[in-house]
Amino acid sequence: MIAVDRGRYTCVLAGADADDTVTAMRARELGRKSVVVGDRVGLVGDTSGAAGALARIVRIAERRSVLRRTAEDDATTAEGRLERVVVANADQLVIVSALADPPPRTGFIDRCLVAAYDAGIEPLLCLTKADLAGPEQVLGYYTELELPYVLVRPDSDLDALRALLAGRVSVMVGHSGVGKSTLVNRLVPEAARAVGVVSAIGRGRHTSTSAVALRLPPAPGVDGDPGWIIDTPGVRSFGLAHVSAESLLHGFADLVEATVDCPPNCPHTADAPDCALDAWVAAGKADPRRLASYRRLLSSRSGEGDARGEADQRNPGDPLAGS
Numbered sequence: 001m002i003a004v005d006r007g008r009y010t011c012v013l014a015g016a017d018a019d020d021t022v023t024a025m026r027a028r029e030l031g032r033k034s035v036v037v038g039d040r041v042g043l044v045g046d047t048s049g050a051a052g053a054l055a056r057i058v059r060i061a062e063r064r065s066v067l068r069r070t071a072e073d074d075a076t077t078a079e080g081r082l083e084r085v086v087v088a089n090a091d092q093l094v095i096v097s098a099l100a101d102p103p104p105r106t107g108f109i110d111r112c113l114v115a116a117y118d119a120g121i122e123p124l125l126c127l128t129k130a131d132l133a134g135p136e137q138v139l140g141y142y143t144e145l146e147l148p149y150v151l152v153r154p155d156s157d158l159d160a161l162r163a164l165l166a167g168r169v170s171v172m173v174g175h176s177g178v179g180k181s182t183l184v185n186r187l188v189p190e191a192a193r194a195v196g197v198v199s200a201i202g203r204g205r206h207t208s209t210s211a212v213a214l215r216l217p218p219a220p221g222v223d224g225d226p227g228w229i230i231d232t233p234g235v236r237s238f239g240l241a242h243v244s245a246e247s248l249l250h251g252f253a254d255l256v257e258a259t260v261d262c263p264p265n266c267p268h269t270a271d272a273p274d275c276a277l278d279a280w281v282a283a284g285k286a287d288p289r290r291l292a293s294y295r296r297l298l299s300s301r302s303g304e305g306d307a308r309g310e311a312d313q314r315n316p317g318d319p320l321a322g323s
């Protein structure tokens with residue numbers, strides 16, 4: 001399933017061209033299970049893809065990975081915070097961050113790394129606007145992680161990125177203005193046409209803020225499947241309230257090792273007595289800003305009350321740290 005708009009699901013039949021889409025609706029037997037972009041589904045009914053044809057989704061295959069977020073600002077729901085599956089079956093989370101204009105926000109990148117770990121997918125840092133600033137500051141922050149990254153500038157070819165996208169399903173996330181749309185359009189010049197498929201069934205221009213999967217075109221130097229990218233226009237941040245403290249820590253691979261020396265049940269917070277993380281950082285084994293970032297996320301998770309108020313006090317003093 002590659003796109004959803006007002007209860008109509010756009011699907012590509014296995015092995016078919018991305019342009020040959022089938023429109024489907026949920027069948028009643030799915031119950032309350034939600035179908036998300038990336039899901040492999042079983043279809044019955046009219047799968048001809050002809051104009052006006054409507055198939056039914058009767059089954060959702062077991063998911064290989066599940067990227068979730070907590071919609072923290074959704075105060076209108078009974079639960080207060082709603083956990084949402086963003087994308088299913090992705091292999092890679094491409095974290096798009098500009099090196100300048102807007103400046104990189106490591107707090108956001110850290111959140112994405114935790115979300116990727118929690119989802120069981122690989123992170124890839126995609127640093128755009130490399131023509132405006134160098135990557136040293138951001139990469140310096142992640143030295144300990146050996147995070148894979150690519151640099152993008154307007155005049156650069158995208159071969160390195162295409163090679164990393166080949167054969168995989170990659171989800172692209174990024175703040176507004178980082179150049180994500182520019183990048184998606186460069187990677188998939190046909191994107192406008194793929195979106196046009198939705199309007200062809202009389203649903204108007206595709207303005208939905210939900211995720212859309214786009215098949216990458218064949219590229220020189222890429223043998224076999226060029227892969228898919230999933231654009232997530234609506235995802236501006238990853239609420240992590242659903243992530244366990246354990247998974248949160250594993251999003252900080254450079255800190256995990258330190259905690260074997262923590263007292264039993266150490267909460268790892270700044271006021272925790274004898275938390276080994278402080279000594280680890282003091283010994284130069286990890287960047288103090290990473291520890292600060294981890295603890296900010298930790299407290300934003302446990303501060304179950306008011307997610308909005310806490311957003312203001314997340315980043316005292318560190319211009320790079322915003323999330």
Ligand SMILES: Nc1nc2c(ncn2[C@@H]2O[C@H](COP(=O)(O)OP(=O)(O)OP(=O)(O)O)[C@@H](O)[C@H]2O)c(=O)[nH]1
Nearest residue numbers: 128129130152153154175176177178179180181182
């Ligand atoms: N200098 C420079 N500018 C870029 C680069 N990539 C994109 N831009 C510019 O940055 C601005 C924002 O680009 P968009 O692609 O619209 O950014 P976005 O992340 O999709 O943001 P939204 O459209 O708000 O989701 C545009 O004016 C682009 O022309 C780049 O590599 N270098």
Ligand SMILES: [Zn+2]
Nearest residue numbers: 262266268275
């Ligand atoms: Zn500890």
